[in-house]
Amino acid sequence: MHKRAITKRKNTLALKQSGGHSPQSDTPAPEPFRLGTMVLATLREPREKVWGALLALNAAGLTLEGIELSSFDDATARVLEGEPLPAAVLFFPMWRVERVAMDLPEGSLPSLSDRFHSRTRREPSEFLAKVANYKDRGRAGA
Numbered sequence: 001m002h003k004r005a006i007t008k009r010k011n012t013l014a015l016k017q018s019g020g021h022s023p024q025s026d027t028p029a030p031e032p033f034r035l036g037t038m039v040l041a042t043l044r045e046p047r048e049k050v051w052g053a054l055l056a057l058n059a060a061g062l063t064l065e066g067i068e069l070s071s072f073d074d075a076t077a078r079v080l081e082g083e084p085l086p087a088a089v090l091f092f093p094m095w096r097v098e099r100v101a102m103d104l105p106e107g108s109l110p111s112l113s114d115r116f117h118s119r120t121r122r123e124p125s126e127f128l129a130k131v132a133n134y135k136d137r138g139r140a141g142a
Helices: 001-015 069-080 112-120 130-142
Strands: 036-041 048-057 061-070 088-093 099-104
Touching: 036 061, 036 112, 048 088, 061 069, 061 099, 069 112, 099 130
Parallel strands: none
Antiparallel strands: 036 048, 036 099, 048 061, 061 088
């Protein structure tokens, strides 16, 4: 276990020293947290979790369009009733961000996006990508 941690640190250091390029190749390392990626953010002071579409992640903080995880069931119920998802564009300064994880299934547990789709038969991106799409259009026109 200890050897794995040391190897992981060495690989991370090599990646940083190479400017984000993999030491084995000349191609840039993939960036998993791209605009529109569905994420689950864990925050501190107060402790809360937020699920949504990533808009920005930088040294200043995290910006996403989403909902508090505690209201996930209520939000899906509203969508089933034909109402819009009660999402908001949220910014959290980095000192509050404890963890940001991609919304992926874990073993037999479905992702939150999969749960949303199985309950509503609609994709989260139908509701949460509107700001990300707007931001992309603004860049394209610039």
